[in-house]
Amino acid sequence: MKTKLLVVLAGAGMLLAAVPVWAHHAFAAEFDEKKPLKLQGIVTKWELVNPHSWIHLNVKGADGKITPWMVEGGSPNSLFRNGFTKESLPEGTEIIVEGYRAKDGADRAVGANLTYAKDGKRLFMGGSAPGAGGDGK
Amino acid sequence: MTQRSLAIGNLWAAATVAALLIAGPVSSQQAKPSAKSYTPPRTPDGQPDMQGIWSNAILTPLERPADVNGKAFFTKEEAAAYVKRTIEQNNKDKRDGSGTDADVARAYNDFWWDRGTSIAKTLRTSLIVDPPDGRIPALTPLAQKRAEQVKEARRLHPADGPEDRPVGERCILLNSAGPPMMPSAYNNNYQVVQTPKTFVILNEMVHDARVIPLDGRPHVPQNIRLWMGDSRGHWDGNTLVVDTTNFTGQTPFRGSGPNLHLTERFTRMDAETLLYEFTVDDPESFAKPWTAAIPSVRTTGPILEYACNEGNYGMTGLLSAARSEEKKRSK
Numbered sequence: 468m469k470t471k472l473l474v475v476l477a478g479a480g481m482l483l484a485a486v487p488v489w490a491h492h493a494f495a496a497e498f499d500e501k502k503p504l505k506l507q508g509i510v511t512k513w514e515l516v517n518p519h520s521w522i523h524l525n526v527k528g529a530d531g532k533i534t535p536w537m538v539e540g541g542s543p544n545s546l547f548r549n550g551f552t553k554e555s556l557p558e559g560t561e562i563i564v565e566g567y568r569a570k571d572g573a574d575r576a577v578g579a580n581l582t583y584a585k586d587g588k589r590l591f592m593g594g595s596a597p598g599a600g601g602d603g604k
Numbered sequence: 605m606t607q608r609s610l611a612i613g614n615l616w617a618a619a620t621v622a623a624l625l626i627a628g629p630v631s632s633q634q635a636k637p638s639a640k641s642y643t644p645p646r647t648p649d650g651q652p653d654m655q656g657i658w659s660n661a662i663l664t665p666l667e668r669p670a671d672v673n674g675k676a677f678f679t680k681e682e683a684a685a686y687v688k689r690t691i692e693q694n695n696k697d698k699r700d701g702s703g704t705d706a707d708v709a710r711a712y713n714d715f716w717w718d719r720g721t722s723i724a725k726t727l728r729t730s731l732i733v734d735p736p737d738g739r740i741p742a743l744t745p746l747a748q749k750r751a752e753q754v755k756e757a758r759r760l761h762p763a764d765g766p767e768d769r770p771v772g773e774r775c776i777l778l779n780s781a782g783p784p785m786m787p788s789a790y791n792n793n794y795q796v797v798q799t800p801k802t803f804v805i806l807n808e809m810v811h812d813a814r815v816i817p818l819d820g821r822p823h824v825p826q827n828i829r830l831w832m833g834d835s836r837g838h839w840d841g842n843t844l845v846v847d848t849t850n851f852t853g854q855t856p857f858r859g860s861g862p863n864l865h866l867t868e869r870f871t872r873m874d875a876e877t878l879l880y881e882f883t884v885d886d887p888e889s890f891a892k893p894w895t896a897a898i899p900s901v902r903t904t905g906p907i908l909e910y911a912c913n914e915g916n917y918g919m920t921g922l923l924s925a926a927r928s929e930e931k932k933r934s935k
Contacts (some may be wrong), residue, residue: 492769492772492773492918492919492922493773493922494609495705495708495765496762496925496926497918497921497925498925500705500707500708503703503707514915516914517909517910517911517912517915518775518910518912518915518917518918519915519917519918520915521915521917539716539766539917540712540716541712541716541790542716542790542910543908544790544791544808544908544910545715545716545717545718545790545791545910546715548908549715550719560855567707568641569921569924569925570924570925570928570929571921571927571928572928573921573924574746575921577708577712578712579707579708579712580697580713581713589713589715590715591713591715
Protein backbone atom coordinates (compact mmCIF):
# COMPACT_ATOMS: atom_id res chain seq x y z
CA MET A 468 0.00 0.00 0.00
CA LYS A 469 1.31 3.35 -0.94
CA THR A 470 2.04 5.55 2.02
CA LYS A 471 3.87 8.77 2.15
CA LEU A 472 4.82 11.64 4.36
CA LEU A 473 4.26 15.04 2.99
CA VAL A 474 5.25 18.13 4.83
CA VAL A 475 3.26 20.83 3.19
CA LEU A 476 4.45 24.37 3.18
CA ALA A 477 1.95 26.84 4.46
CA GLY A 478 0.32 28.74 1.67
CA ALA A 479 -0.44 32.41 1.86
CA GLY A 480 -3.68 31.60 3.61
CA MET A 481 -6.34 34.09 4.37
CA LEU A 482 -6.15 35.34 7.92
CA LEU A 483 -9.35 34.75 9.74
CA ALA A 484 -11.04 37.13 12.06
CA ALA A 485 -13.03 34.36 13.66
CA VAL A 486 -12.53 34.07 17.40
CA PRO A 487 -11.39 30.56 18.19
CA VAL A 488 -13.77 28.73 20.45
CA TRP A 489 -11.90 27.61 23.55
CA ALA A 490 -11.89 23.86 23.78
CA HIS A 491 -10.20 21.79 26.41
CA HIS A 492 -6.82 23.37 25.86
CA ALA A 493 -5.18 26.06 23.83
CA PHE A 494 -4.08 24.25 20.68
CA ALA A 495 -1.53 26.92 19.84
CA ALA A 496 0.29 26.24 23.13
CA GLU A 497 1.02 22.70 22.06
CA PHE A 498 1.09 22.73 18.28
CA ASP A 499 3.02 24.91 15.88
CA GLU A 500 1.19 26.98 13.28
CA LYS A 501 4.46 27.13 11.37
CA LYS A 502 4.56 23.37 11.03
CA PRO A 503 1.49 22.38 9.06
CA LEU A 504 1.76 18.83 7.82
CA LYS A 505 0.04 16.19 5.82
CA LEU A 506 0.45 12.57 6.83
CA GLN A 507 -0.77 9.47 5.09
CA GLY A 508 -0.63 6.28 7.09
CA ILE A 509 -2.23 3.17 8.49
CA VAL A 510 -4.22 3.33 11.70
CA THR A 511 -2.68 1.10 14.38
CA LYS A 512 -4.72 2.21 17.37
CA TRP A 513 -7.46 4.62 18.26
CA GLU A 514 -7.42 5.75 21.89
CA LEU A 515 -10.96 6.81 22.67
CA VAL A 516 -10.05 8.79 25.75
CA ASN A 517 -10.99 12.17 27.13
CA PRO A 518 -10.37 15.03 27.01
CA HIS A 519 -8.96 14.22 23.57
CA SER A 520 -8.90 11.06 21.54
CA TRP A 521 -5.67 10.00 19.86
CA ILE A 522 -5.27 8.20 16.58
CA HIS A 523 -2.02 6.26 16.21
CA LEU A 524 -0.81 5.63 12.71
CA ASN A 525 2.24 4.28 10.94
CA VAL A 526 3.58 6.58 8.30
CA LYS A 527 6.10 5.42 5.72
CA GLY A 528 8.70 8.00 4.81
CA ALA A 529 10.34 8.54 1.42
CA ASP A 530 13.19 6.28 2.60
CA GLY A 531 10.74 3.49 3.36
CA LYS A 532 11.15 3.91 7.10
CA ILE A 533 7.99 3.53 9.16
CA THR A 534 7.40 6.20 11.78
CA PRO A 535 4.62 5.92 14.35
CA TRP A 536 2.66 9.15 14.75
CA MET A 537 0.04 10.22 17.28
CA VAL A 538 -2.73 12.51 16.12
CA GLU A 539 -4.96 14.39 18.52
CA GLY A 540 -8.70 14.51 17.92
CA GLY A 541 -11.65 15.78 19.91
CA SER A 542 -13.62 14.26 22.76
CA PRO A 543 -15.11 10.92 21.72
CA ASN A 544 -18.37 11.68 23.50
CA SER A 545 -20.04 13.46 20.59
CA LEU A 546 -19.01 10.67 18.25
CA PHE A 547 -20.49 8.02 20.54
CA ARG A 548 -23.68 10.02 20.73
CA ASN A 549 -23.85 10.01 16.96
CA GLY A 550 -23.56 6.25 16.92
CA PHE A 551 -19.86 5.77 16.23
CA THR A 552 -17.86 3.20 18.16
CA LYS A 553 -14.31 1.96 18.39
CA GLU A 554 -15.05 -0.23 15.37
CA SER A 555 -15.77 2.86 13.29
CA LEU A 556 -12.07 3.40 12.69
CA PRO A 557 -10.57 -0.08 12.58
CA GLU A 558 -6.87 -0.86 12.62
CA GLY A 559 -5.51 -1.03 9.13
CA THR A 560 -7.58 1.86 7.79
CA GLU A 561 -5.48 4.16 5.65
CA ILE A 562 -6.13 7.79 6.37
CA ILE A 563 -4.76 11.19 5.51
CA VAL A 564 -4.24 13.72 8.26
CA GLU A 565 -3.80 17.41 7.67
CA GLY A 566 -2.80 19.18 10.81
CA TYR A 567 -0.03 20.80 12.78
CA ARG A 568 3.01 19.26 14.37
CA ALA A 569 3.83 19.46 18.08
CA LYS A 570 6.02 22.39 19.05
CA ASP A 571 8.53 20.11 20.74
CA GLY A 572 9.18 18.39 17.42
CA ALA A 573 7.81 15.02 18.52
CA ASP A 574 5.94 12.85 16.02
CA ARG A 575 2.68 14.13 17.38
CA ALA A 576 0.16 16.32 15.66
CA VAL A 577 -3.25 17.85 15.99
CA GLY A 578 -5.59 16.54 13.33
CA ALA A 579 -7.30 19.43 11.64
CA ASN A 580 -8.72 17.46 8.73
CA LEU A 581 -9.02 13.70 8.68
CA THR A 582 -9.96 11.87 5.49
CA TYR A 583 -10.00 8.31 4.19
CA ALA A 584 -7.14 7.72 1.77
CA LYS A 585 -9.32 5.55 -0.47
CA ASP A 586 -11.90 8.15 -1.41
CA GLY A 587 -10.96 11.44 0.26
CA LYS A 588 -14.15 11.48 2.34
CA ARG A 589 -14.00 12.90 5.82
CA LEU A 590 -13.88 10.38 8.63
CA PHE A 591 -17.20 9.61 10.31
CA MET A 592 -19.16 11.52 7.72
CA GLY A 593 -21.66 10.20 5.26
CA GLY A 594 -21.79 6.87 7.07
CA SER A 595 -24.84 4.97 8.16
CA ALA A 596 -24.70 6.33 11.68
CA PRO A 597 -27.53 8.61 12.68
CA GLY A 598 -26.43 12.22 12.74
CA ALA A 599 -23.77 11.84 10.09
CA GLY A 600 -24.62 14.69 7.82
CA GLY A 601 -23.04 14.49 4.41
CA ASP A 602 -19.65 15.99 3.82
CA GLY A 603 -20.12 18.86 6.23
CA LYS A 604 -19.70 21.55 3.59
CA MET B 605 -32.65 38.93 47.19
CA THR B 606 -36.24 37.79 47.56
CA GLN B 607 -37.40 40.55 45.27
CA ARG B 608 -34.78 39.62 42.72
CA SER B 609 -35.75 35.96 42.92
CA LEU B 610 -39.34 36.86 42.26
CA ALA B 611 -38.25 39.03 39.38
CA ILE B 612 -36.30 36.16 37.83
CA GLY B 613 -39.25 33.88 38.23
CA ASN B 614 -41.36 36.30 36.27
CA LEU B 615 -38.81 36.96 33.55
CA TRP B 616 -39.94 34.04 31.44
CA ALA B 617 -43.52 35.24 31.43
CA ALA B 618 -42.36 38.82 30.90
CA ALA B 619 -40.21 37.70 28.00
CA THR B 620 -43.21 36.12 26.32
CA VAL B 621 -45.16 39.33 26.65
CA ALA B 622 -42.19 41.33 25.42
CA ALA B 623 -41.75 39.03 22.46
CA LEU B 624 -45.35 39.58 21.53
CA LEU B 625 -44.98 43.32 21.86
CA ILE B 626 -41.67 43.70 20.10
CA ALA B 627 -41.92 41.16 17.37
CA GLY B 628 -45.45 42.10 16.42
CA PRO B 629 -47.54 39.22 15.18
CA VAL B 630 -46.00 36.12 16.66
CA SER B 631 -47.09 32.66 15.77
CA SER B 632 -48.19 30.48 18.62
CA GLN B 633 -45.13 28.25 18.53
CA GLN B 634 -42.94 31.25 19.36
CA ALA B 635 -44.79 31.98 22.54
CA LYS B 636 -43.15 30.27 25.45
CA PRO B 637 -44.95 27.71 27.52
CA SER B 638 -45.88 29.17 30.84
CA ALA B 639 -44.57 27.49 33.96
CA LYS B 640 -47.83 28.42 35.60
CA SER B 641 -49.85 26.36 33.17
CA TYR B 642 -47.60 23.32 33.49
CA THR B 643 -47.86 21.01 36.45
CA PRO B 644 -44.65 19.06 36.72
CA PRO B 645 -44.70 15.39 37.67
CA ARG B 646 -43.67 14.63 41.24
CA THR B 647 -41.02 12.43 42.73
CA PRO B 648 -42.30 9.75 45.17
CA ASP B 649 -41.53 12.14 48.05
CA GLY B 650 -43.49 14.95 46.41
CA GLN B 651 -40.86 17.23 44.85
CA PRO B 652 -41.27 18.60 41.33
CA ASP B 653 -39.54 15.93 39.27
CA MET B 654 -36.66 17.26 37.20
CA GLN B 655 -34.85 13.99 36.82
CA GLY B 656 -33.48 12.97 33.51
CA ILE B 657 -30.85 14.07 31.05
CA TRP B 658 -30.92 17.59 29.69
CA SER B 659 -28.99 19.35 26.97
CA ASN B 660 -28.18 23.03 27.00
CA ALA B 661 -26.63 23.10 23.54
CA ILE B 662 -27.94 26.35 22.10
CA LEU B 663 -26.69 28.94 19.63
CA THR B 664 -28.16 31.94 21.42
CA PRO B 665 -25.13 34.00 22.50
CA LEU B 666 -24.66 34.92 26.15
CA GLU B 667 -24.50 38.61 25.26
CA ARG B 668 -26.54 40.43 22.67
CA PRO B 669 -24.49 40.83 19.51
CA ALA B 670 -23.65 44.41 18.59
CA ASP B 671 -25.17 44.08 15.12
CA VAL B 672 -28.77 43.51 16.20
CA ASN B 673 -29.23 47.17 17.05
CA GLY B 674 -30.39 46.70 20.59
CA LYS B 675 -33.24 44.38 19.72
CA ALA B 676 -34.12 41.92 22.48
CA PHE B 677 -35.77 39.53 20.01
CA PHE B 678 -35.03 38.42 16.50
CA THR B 679 -37.78 38.26 13.95
CA LYS B 680 -38.21 34.77 12.53
CA GLU B 681 -36.26 35.75 9.42
CA GLU B 682 -33.45 37.33 11.44
CA ALA B 683 -33.29 34.26 13.64
CA ALA B 684 -32.93 31.97 10.65
CA ALA B 685 -30.19 34.16 9.20
CA TYR B 686 -28.38 34.31 12.54
CA VAL B 687 -28.47 30.53 12.96
CA LYS B 688 -27.21 29.99 9.41
CA ARG B 689 -24.41 32.52 9.85
CA THR B 690 -23.37 31.13 13.23
CA ILE B 691 -23.22 27.56 11.98
CA GLU B 692 -21.11 28.71 9.03
CA GLN B 693 -18.77 30.69 11.29
CA ASN B 694 -18.34 27.75 13.64
CA ASN B 695 -17.74 25.26 10.86
CA LYS B 696 -14.44 23.59 11.59
CA ASP B 697 -14.26 22.00 8.18
CA LYS B 698 -13.14 25.27 6.64
CA ARG B 699 -9.47 24.87 5.91
CA ASP B 700 -8.58 28.31 4.65
CA GLY B 701 -6.03 30.24 6.66
CA SER B 702 -3.53 27.39 6.82
CA GLY B 703 -0.44 28.18 8.87
CA THR B 704 -2.14 30.60 11.25
CA ASP B 705 -2.88 30.37 14.94
CA ALA B 706 -6.55 30.72 14.01
CA ASP B 707 -6.35 27.59 11.90
CA VAL B 708 -4.51 25.64 14.60
CA ALA B 709 -7.21 26.70 17.06
CA ARG B 710 -9.82 25.51 14.58
CA ALA B 711 -8.45 22.01 14.91
CA TYR B 712 -10.65 18.97 14.35
CA ASN B 713 -13.29 18.36 11.79
CA ASP B 714 -16.77 19.50 12.62
CA PHE B 715 -17.84 15.99 13.55
CA TRP B 716 -16.12 16.26 16.92
CA TRP B 717 -18.21 19.24 17.93
CA ASP B 718 -21.76 19.59 19.19
CA ARG B 719 -22.90 23.14 19.67
CA GLY B 720 -26.56 22.76 18.95
CA THR B 721 -28.32 23.91 15.83
CA SER B 722 -30.91 26.41 17.01
CA ILE B 723 -31.51 29.40 19.24
CA ALA B 724 -34.08 29.68 22.03
CA LYS B 725 -37.68 29.41 20.87
CA THR B 726 -38.27 32.84 22.37
CA LEU B 727 -35.96 34.20 19.63
CA ARG B 728 -34.12 36.21 22.25
CA THR B 729 -30.93 37.76 20.94
CA SER B 730 -29.03 36.95 24.16
CA LEU B 731 -29.14 34.49 27.02
CA ILE B 732 -28.85 37.50 29.32
CA VAL B 733 -32.33 38.68 30.19
CA ASP B 734 -31.31 41.29 32.73
CA PRO B 735 -30.05 43.99 32.40
CA PRO B 736 -32.37 44.78 29.51
CA ASP B 737 -29.49 45.59 27.15
CA GLY B 738 -28.53 41.91 27.18
CA ARG B 739 -24.93 42.70 28.05
CA ILE B 740 -22.75 41.87 31.05
CA PRO B 741 -22.55 44.96 33.27
CA ALA B 742 -19.22 46.79 33.46
CA LEU B 743 -16.42 45.20 35.45
CA THR B 744 -15.39 47.09 38.55
CA PRO B 745 -11.82 48.49 38.73
CA LEU B 746 -11.00 45.63 41.14
CA ALA B 747 -12.19 42.99 38.67
CA GLN B 748 -10.29 44.67 35.83
CA LYS B 749 -7.12 44.75 37.90
CA ARG B 750 -7.56 41.09 38.79
CA ALA B 751 -7.96 40.13 35.14
CA GLU B 752 -4.84 42.10 34.22
CA GLN B 753 -2.87 40.37 36.94
CA VAL B 754 -3.89 36.96 35.64
CA LYS B 755 -2.94 38.00 32.11
CA GLU B 756 0.43 39.33 33.25
CA ALA B 757 1.16 36.18 35.28
CA ARG B 758 0.37 34.10 32.23
CA ARG B 759 2.65 36.25 30.09
CA LEU B 760 5.56 35.93 32.52
CA HIS B 761 4.98 32.27 33.33
CA PRO B 762 2.93 30.72 30.55
CA ALA B 763 3.77 27.12 31.36
CA ASP B 764 6.49 26.72 33.99
CA GLY B 765 4.37 23.97 35.46
CA PRO B 766 0.76 22.72 35.34
CA GLU B 767 -0.25 25.27 37.97
CA ASP B 768 0.33 28.08 35.46
CA ARG B 769 -2.27 26.67 33.10
CA PRO B 770 -6.02 27.32 33.27
CA VAL B 771 -8.00 24.98 35.50
CA GLY B 772 -9.75 23.52 32.46
CA GLU B 773 -6.49 22.37 30.93
CA ARG B 774 -5.62 20.83 34.27
CA CYS B 775 -8.87 18.87 34.15
CA ILE B 776 -9.97 20.37 37.44
CA LEU B 777 -13.08 22.07 36.12
CA LEU B 778 -14.18 23.12 32.67
CA ASN B 779 -15.88 26.45 32.54
CA SER B 780 -19.07 25.15 30.95
CA ALA B 781 -19.75 22.92 33.98
CA GLY B 782 -19.87 25.98 36.18
CA PRO B 783 -21.67 26.79 38.21
CA PRO B 784 -23.20 28.48 36.38
CA MET B 785 -23.58 25.89 33.63
CA MET B 786 -23.04 27.35 30.19
CA PRO B 787 -23.52 26.04 26.66
CA SER B 788 -20.22 25.01 25.17
CA ALA B 789 -18.84 23.47 22.01
CA TYR B 790 -19.48 19.88 23.09
CA ASN B 791 -20.63 17.73 26.03
CA ASN B 792 -23.58 20.02 26.71
CA ASN B 793 -25.39 17.43 28.76
CA TYR B 794 -26.26 17.10 32.39
CA GLN B 795 -28.25 14.61 34.40
CA VAL B 796 -30.45 15.47 37.34
CA VAL B 797 -30.94 12.91 40.11
CA GLN B 798 -33.13 13.76 43.08
CA THR B 799 -33.35 12.27 46.53
CA PRO B 800 -35.54 13.61 49.34
CA LYS B 801 -32.60 15.56 50.75
CA THR B 802 -30.36 16.26 47.77
CA PHE B 803 -30.48 17.51 44.20
CA VAL B 804 -27.60 16.09 42.18
CA ILE B 805 -26.37 17.50 38.88
CA LEU B 806 -23.99 15.26 36.95
CA ASN B 807 -22.35 17.32 34.25
CA GLU B 808 -20.86 15.53 31.27
CA MET B 809 -18.10 18.09 30.94
CA VAL B 810 -15.41 16.71 33.20
CA HIS B 811 -17.91 14.37 34.78
CA ASP B 812 -18.54 16.58 37.76
CA ALA B 813 -21.35 15.83 40.18
CA ARG B 814 -22.74 18.65 42.27
CA VAL B 815 -24.51 17.24 45.28
CA ILE B 816 -26.76 20.03 46.53
CA PRO B 817 -28.25 19.62 50.01
CA LEU B 818 -31.92 20.56 50.35
CA ASP B 819 -32.15 20.19 54.12
CA GLY B 820 -31.65 23.81 55.04
CA ARG B 821 -28.18 23.44 56.47
CA PRO B 822 -26.11 26.65 56.48
CA HIS B 823 -23.23 27.32 54.12
CA VAL B 824 -19.79 26.18 55.19
CA PRO B 825 -17.67 28.85 56.95
CA GLN B 826 -16.29 31.65 54.79
CA ASN B 827 -12.72 30.39 55.05
CA ILE B 828 -13.60 27.14 53.29
CA ARG B 829 -13.43 27.65 49.53
CA LEU B 830 -14.51 25.09 46.95
CA TRP B 831 -13.86 24.69 43.22
CA MET B 832 -17.58 24.65 42.43
CA GLY B 833 -18.53 26.79 45.41
CA ASP B 834 -20.83 25.69 48.19
CA SER B 835 -24.41 25.11 47.02
CA ARG B 836 -27.64 24.97 49.00
CA GLY B 837 -31.04 24.35 47.47
CA HIS B 838 -34.61 25.02 48.45
CA TRP B 839 -37.98 24.83 46.72
CA ASP B 840 -39.87 27.98 45.80
CA GLY B 841 -43.14 26.53 44.55
CA ASN B 842 -42.26 24.40 41.54
CA THR B 843 -38.86 26.04 41.15
CA LEU B 844 -35.66 24.79 42.71
CA VAL B 845 -33.52 27.70 43.90
CA VAL B 846 -29.82 27.01 44.44
CA ASP B 847 -27.61 29.50 46.25
CA THR B 848 -23.88 29.10 45.78
CA THR B 849 -21.13 30.94 47.62
CA ASN B 850 -17.56 30.20 48.83
CA PHE B 851 -15.89 30.16 45.43
CA THR B 852 -12.10 30.02 45.20
CA GLY B 853 -11.72 32.91 42.79
CA GLN B 854 -9.75 30.61 40.48
CA THR B 855 -12.75 29.89 38.30
CA PRO B 856 -13.82 33.40 37.32
CA PHE B 857 -17.04 33.52 35.34
CA ARG B 858 -16.84 36.45 32.95
CA GLY B 859 -14.83 38.33 35.54
CA SER B 860 -16.47 37.18 38.77
CA GLY B 861 -14.45 36.88 41.97
CA PRO B 862 -14.28 34.68 45.05
CA ASN B 863 -17.23 36.40 46.69
CA LEU B 864 -19.66 35.72 43.88
CA HIS B 865 -23.13 34.86 45.12
CA LEU B 866 -24.74 32.79 42.40
CA THR B 867 -28.46 32.04 42.40
CA GLU B 868 -29.69 29.37 40.02
CA ARG B 869 -33.32 28.54 39.36
CA PHE B 870 -34.59 25.34 37.76
CA THR B 871 -38.20 25.24 36.53
CA ARG B 872 -39.98 22.63 34.44
CA MET B 873 -41.70 24.47 31.59
CA ASP B 874 -43.19 21.43 29.91
CA ALA B 875 -42.45 17.74 29.48
CA GLU B 876 -39.39 18.47 27.35
CA THR B 877 -38.04 21.75 28.73
CA LEU B 878 -36.21 22.58 31.94
CA LEU B 879 -35.63 26.30 32.25
CA TYR B 880 -32.28 27.12 33.84
CA GLU B 881 -31.83 30.68 35.07
CA PHE B 882 -28.93 32.12 36.98
CA THR B 883 -28.17 35.45 38.60
CA VAL B 884 -24.62 36.65 39.09
CA ASP B 885 -24.47 38.87 42.17
CA ASP B 886 -20.95 40.05 42.81
CA PRO B 887 -20.69 43.76 43.68
CA GLU B 888 -16.91 43.45 43.97
CA SER B 889 -16.73 42.51 40.29
CA PHE B 890 -19.73 43.88 38.40
CA ALA B 891 -21.45 47.26 38.41
CA LYS B 892 -24.76 45.46 39.03
CA PRO B 893 -26.18 41.92 39.18
CA TRP B 894 -27.09 40.19 35.94
CA THR B 895 -29.26 37.26 34.94
CA ALA B 896 -29.33 34.78 32.09
CA ALA B 897 -31.90 32.15 31.11
CA ILE B 898 -31.19 28.96 29.18
CA PRO B 899 -33.92 26.54 28.17
CA SER B 900 -32.53 23.00 28.55
CA VAL B 901 -34.10 20.34 26.41
CA ARG B 902 -34.65 16.71 27.37
CA THR B 903 -32.23 14.43 25.59
CA THR B 904 -31.38 10.79 25.47
CA GLY B 905 -28.58 9.34 27.50
CA PRO B 906 -26.49 8.05 28.83
CA ILE B 907 -24.19 10.75 30.14
CA LEU B 908 -20.78 9.60 29.00
CA GLU B 909 -17.72 9.48 31.20
CA TYR B 910 -15.18 12.22 30.66
CA ALA B 911 -12.23 11.04 32.82
CA CYS B 912 -10.26 14.12 31.84
CA ASN B 913 -7.11 13.50 33.86
CA GLU B 914 -6.61 9.97 32.67
CA GLY B 915 -6.12 10.90 29.04
CA ASN B 916 -4.77 14.40 29.42
CA TYR B 917 -1.70 13.97 27.21
CA GLY B 918 -2.26 17.58 26.24
CA MET B 919 -0.76 18.80 29.52
CA THR B 920 2.58 17.04 29.02
CA GLY B 921 2.44 18.06 25.36
CA LEU B 922 2.09 21.74 26.04
CA LEU B 923 4.61 21.81 28.89
CA SER B 924 7.04 20.04 26.59
CA ALA B 925 6.24 22.61 23.91
CA ALA B 926 7.03 25.41 26.35
CA ARG B 927 10.44 23.86 27.23
CA SER B 928 11.18 23.52 23.55
CA GLU B 929 10.32 27.17 22.91
CA GLU B 930 12.56 28.25 25.80
CA LYS B 931 15.47 26.29 24.35
CA LYS B 932 14.98 27.95 21.00
CA ARG B 933 14.94 31.41 22.55
CA SER B 934 18.09 30.75 24.58
CA LYS B 935 20.09 29.82 21.50
